[in-house]
Amino acid sequence: xxxxxxxxxxxxxxxxxxxxxxxxxxLAPAARGVLELVPPFDSGEAVAGLEQVSHVxxxxxxxxxxxxxPRLKVRPPRLGGNQSIGVFATRSxxxxxxxxxxxxxxxxxxxxxxxxxxxxxxxxxxxxxIKPYVPYADRQDGALNAIADAPPALIPVDxxxxxxxxxxxxxxxxxxxxxxxxxxxxxxxxxxxYQKPEPGRRYGARFWDVDVRWHYPEPGRIRVLxxxxx
Numbered sequence: 001x002x003x004x005x006x007x008x009x010x011x012x013x014x015x016x017x018x019x020x021x022x023x024x025x026x027l028a029p030a031a032r033g034v035l036e037l038v039p040p041f042d043s044g045e046a047v048a049g050l051e052q053v054s055h056v057x058x059x060x061x062x063x064x065x066x067x068x069x070p071r072l073k074v075r076p077p078r079l080g081g082n083q084s085i086g087v088f089a090t091r092s093x094x095x096x097x098x099x100x101x102x103x104x105x106x107x108x109x110x111x112x113x114x115x116x117x118x119x120x121x122x123x124x125x126x127x128x129x130i131k132p133y134v135p136y137a138d139r140q141d142g143a144l145n146a147i148a149d150a151p152p153a154l155i156p157v158d159x160x161x162x163x164x165x166x167x168x169x170x171x172x173x174x175x176x177x178x179x180x181x182x183x184x185x186x187x188x189x190x191x192x193x194y195q196k197p198e199p200g201r202r203y204g205a206r207f208w209d210v211d212v213r214w215h216y217p218e219p220g221r222i223r224v225l226x227x228x229x230x
Contacts, residue, residue, distance in 0.1 A: 007061070007126035009037040011116075014181060016123050016230075018064065020190040020205035020212075023077060024091070025102040026118040027151065028184035030177040032107075035114040035127055042112035051109045055133035056116075058102050061126040065093040077193055079147070089147065103133055154187040159224045163213075166227035170210050178227070182212055186222050206230055 013033035015021045022028045035058070037046065050056070073084040074092040087094065108115035114130070159167070164179070171178030190205070191197060197216040202225070204213045213226040 005128050007038065007128060008041045008130065009035050009127045011035050011119070011121045011123065011125040011127060013119060013121050013123040013125065014176065014208050015121065016206035016208070018122055020185050021122060022120045022185060022188060023152070025104050025120045027120070027188060028181060029118050030180035030184055031119045032117045032176060033119050033121060035116060037112050044111035047109050047111065047114065050106070050114070050132065053106055053132040055103055056106050056114070057131040057133060058104060058121070058127055059129040060100050060102070060121065061128060062093045062095060062098045062100050063124065063126055064122065066098045067094060070096045082194055085147070099128065152188055155189050155220050155222060157183045157186045157222045157224065160226070163224045163226050170227055174208050176208060178207065178210070181207055182224060186214060186224070189222070
């Protein structure tokens with residue numbers, strides 16, 4: 001039996017490419033976006049009452065990771081990218097039906113738009129459904145996950161002076177906490193765990209409409225080199 005689903009909206013996100021997106025929601029509170037609803041859900045009726053809710057579950061489609069052949073085992077970054085476990089034991093983007101879920105902070109509700117933060121969603125992500133977070137039911141104090149039992153360890157991030165000035169300038173122009181966004185995302189070390197970066201190698205990612213450039217002057221430390229208009 002097959003079922004078809006249609007998006008209720010699309011996310012306009014600070015993340016313009018997959019690289020450097022946090023691997024879970026809320027790891028970067030400064031990551032913001034707007035969920036733009038499509039007809040008939042773009043009327044005020046569909047979101048009436050949602051202003052009483054602080055967080056929502058988003059069911060979405062990994063639209064840039066869809067695969068015809070399902071994977072039974074994957075190599076999650078949390079395990080260094082070199083150990084395979086069952087796909088249902090992970091939150092890998094390689095899902096049998098391409099479906100993901102994130103709980104995100106709901107900052108503002110408008111007819112046709114939801115303003116979000118703490119997101120881990122790529123720009124243009126199709127949203128399949130929205131559900132309110134219910135603390136007494138969704139929070140399980142005795143829950144256990146031995147694979148991911150704590151947040152990932154953070155690494156220090158420092159700035160070249162000119163890069164920090166550029167970040168403040170573009171953050172003011174965008175009216176977004178760009179410095180905090182860059183620091184929160186890069187502190188999680190977005191490079192593949194199996195990759196050993198050389199000091200001369202440069203990395204980059206697009207946040208909002210700027211390109212962020214950085215390198216690893218030594219293992220376990222990032223230095224932001226430039227914030228350039230895209």
